[in-house]
Amino acid sequence: METVVPTLELDCVVSVVNLAGVTVVALSPIPARVHKVKETIEEQTGVPCGLQVLLLGTRALRNEEPLGSDGRFELVLVVDESPMWHWDVDGNPGRLHLVGDAGHLTAPLLGTDYVNVVTQEPLRDGVHFFEFVVHRLCDEQWCGIVDGNEQAGVCGIPFGCFYYFNARGVGQRRSNGDDWEGVRPVTDGDVIGMALDMDSHRVAFAVNGELEFVTDVPGHGPIYCMTTVDEPEDHIELRKPPVCEAPPPLIHGLRADA
Numbered sequence: 001m002e003t004v005v006p007t008l009e010l011d012c013v014v015s016v017v018n019l020a021g022v023t024v025v026a027l028s029p030i031p032a033r034v035h036k037v038k039e040t041i042e043e044q045t046g047v048p049c050g051l052q053v054l055l056l057g058t059r060a061l062r063n064e065e066p067l068g069s070d071g072r073f074e075l076v077l078v079v080d081e082s083p084m085w086h087w088d089v090d091g092n093p094g095r096l097h098l099v100g101d102a103g104h105l106t107a108p109l110l111g112t113d114y115v116n117v118v119t120q121e122p123l124r125d126g127v128h129f130f131e132f133v134v135h136r137l138c139d140e141q142w143c144g145i146v147d148g149n150e151q152a153g154v155c156g157i158p159f160g161c162f163y164y165f166n167a168r169g170v171g172q173r174r175s176n177g178d179d180w181e182g183v184r185p186v187t188d189g190d191v192i193g194m195a196l197d198m199d200s201h202r203v204a205f206a207v208n209g210e211l212e213f214v215t216d217v218p219g220h221g222p223i224y225c226m227t228t229v230d231e232p233e234d235h236i237e238l239r240k241p242p243v244c245e246a247p248p249p250l251i252h253g254l255r256a257d258a
Helices: 034-045 248-255
Strands: 013-017 023-027 052-056 072-079 099-101 104-106 115-118 127-136 140-146 161-167 170-175 179-183 191-197 202-207 210-216 224-229 235-239
Touching: 013 034, 023 034, 034 052, 104 224, 115 140, 127 248, 140 191, 140 202, 191 248, 202 248, 210 248, 224 235
Parallel strands: 013 072
Antiparallel strands: 013 023, 052 072, 099 104, 104 235, 115 224, 127 191, 127 235, 140 161, 140 224, 161 170, 170 179, 191 202, 202 210
16 A cells, blocks of 8 residues: 655654565654554555554554654654464453463462453464464363454353363364364363464364364454363463464365365
8 A cells, every 4th residue: 555645744743664665654753653644544554553563673662652743854664463363361351360471371379160262363264374382281171262362251151252171181173152062172282273264254273283174264353262170280371473383284274175
């Protein structure tokens, strides 16, 4: 999209460039706070605010940080995809039960039956590959996707979801809460691979590189990765390697008959 450079108040302009030095947006007058700059970037480029990091020199600016109203200065835009695979512990209604560190999730203070947890930012387009690393599984483990972050919290089976479910040594595929089908159970040390194509609306699951199932995903809205913890010793880790590192059977299954 063509960048619109202001023609007025040129002595009072904030310019945003990407890592290649290309101007992304130029704003005059200068917005009062950083989040207003991010909103303009999203409007003009499609990069979600939650994936934007704006640098002033080497310092990352906070969303509510005020910007000076005089002079000209330049910010650097860095697109950071980590919120797609970092768990949203702070925004979870059951956050007092949780401990999160990037993609790692534990619940040493768990005082309820279980807690549904989603990522900080959803997937909106493109093809993505994730790994749910099962470091410690005590009872049940749900790993998959859900169509809204409002389903995070301490109660309720997520709806609008597709996930790999493991309960007491029995593996199940569940879709929208009512489609149950036996699949390979997982245990400590196993890796649940998940490939998702947001354009064809399909998701594929594998365990330790072996394809388990593929299904269509209805709807066209953003999708969050999700998991649950239901024992204090549970430990799940979410990773987002490049799609080129996905097991070939997983990608072949995702693309077959798409």
